[in-house]
Amino acid sequence: MSRNVVLQTDFGVSDGAVSAMYGVAVSVDRNLRIFDLTHDIPQYNIWEASYRLYQTITYWPRETVFVSVVDPGVGTSRLSVVVRTLDGQYIITPDNGTLTHIKKNIGIAEARIIDENVNRLPKSGESYTFHGRDIYAYTGARLAAGLITYEEVGPIMEAKEIVELSKPEATVEEGIIEGNIDILDVRFGNLWTNIGRELFQEASISYGDSLEVTISNNTQQVYKNIMTFGRSFADSHLGEPLLYVNSLDKLGVAINQGSFAKAYHIETGSNWQIIIRKAPEIFFRS
Structure with a gap:
């Protein structure tokens, strides 16, 4: 057959x-x-x-x-x-x-x-x-x-x-997760990282948490902002950034109904690093 x-x-x-x-x-x-x-x-x-x-x-x-x-x-x-x-x-x-x-x-x-x-x-x-x-x-x-x-x-x-390309591994230490931008979700411009969901669990990060996300190309910082870790795109407003778990159980970075890659001119590969940590809490005096 x-x-x-x-x-x-x-x-x-x-x-x-x-x-x-x-x-x-x-x-x-x-x-x-x-x-x-x-x-x-x-x-x-x-x-x-x-x-x-x-x-x-x-x-x-x-x-x-x-x-x-x-x-x-x-x-x-x-x-x-x-x-x-x-x-x-x-x-x-x-x-x-x-x-x-x-x-x-x-x-x-x-x-x-x-x-x-x-x-x-x-x-x-x-x-x-x-x-x-x-x-x-x-x-x-x-x-x-x-x-x-x-x-x-x-x-x-x-x-x-068998020939292998260099493939960095994601790490977590003291609640700070470091990884790479592996690939793009091409049509929608989302970033797919090499960070597995289990690293978020190890860092005690839960859905709804606010996270500080920094993206660099080699040593040059390209992006830094605070965004929400959501279950789906519905957990953010139109045009807002968010972190989510993609179809390969890896962490993705997106803009709700926008292209994150185009908006910030981000590409893929071992030179593109991403660092994620819980956002610091800000207290206001009354």
């Missing part, structure tokens, strides 16, 4: 690149079910490719085959791999850091290097710049269709050898 194939790229859909990948997969087995995760990853942004896989993968059935192609090193000596996660999913991708979040948050059971002498679209041997079509979509479709086994992908490699 054919499995699902889920595609992710930084190609966009303004030309025929994604369609060509669909065509290769359907030519392998017209009964394959092919879906798009996204094709709007910012060009060459391996970090975002890694995060979007992490955001999505656990909601798909076991043995779904993910093909992720954000590949600034295409045609170089970087390896092409297929990994099987601890949850029984398959991911086909360049070994360039795209598996960072999967490796740290979900776990890799086994990894194999794609043998391109066997697992390559016929008559594509002289092409070195479209591995998404010629190797990844072709190998993914054959694996999903059951035409090859996982073992036939290629030689095994140690999971610990």
Whole structure:
């Protein structure tokens, strides 16, 4: 029985690149079910490719085959791999850091290097710049269709050898939480941090508390304000900032019906730090 194939790229859909990948997969087995995760990853942004896989993968059935192609090193000596996660999913991708979040948050059971002498679209041997079509979509479709086994992908490699990007961890000390802006909720401009809800519990922060939020890019402070920790956007007025728990159980920063990222020109990555603490109480003399 054919499995699902889920595609992710930084190609966009303004030309025929994604369609060509669909065509290769359907030519392998017209009964394959092919879906798009996204094709709007910012060009060459391996970090975002890694995060979007992490955001999505656990909601798909076991043995779904993910093909992720954000590949600034295409045609170089970087390896092409297929990994099987601890949850029984398959991911086909360049070994360039795209598996960072999967490796740290979900776990890799086994990894194999794609043998391109066997697992390559016929008559594509002289092409070195479209591995998404010629190797990844072709190998993914054959694996999903059951035409090859996982073992036939290629030689095994140690999971610990998979390339990882730098991924800072959030911390809490004396009630002060420090983390990073991992990614944007792109359409709405909310900031998604790497701070898990459990750190708020450890810092004895509850819904309704007023919190001082400071955001910096390296050492330059970009934003500082007091906002409410709410269960939903209804816990703030229109245009007000708030902290909330997002769909991945991480802390998000938002403006009610506005884009926080655009309003304060905030981006993502390890250079973007966020510090959260309870706001000091202010007492007025009568």
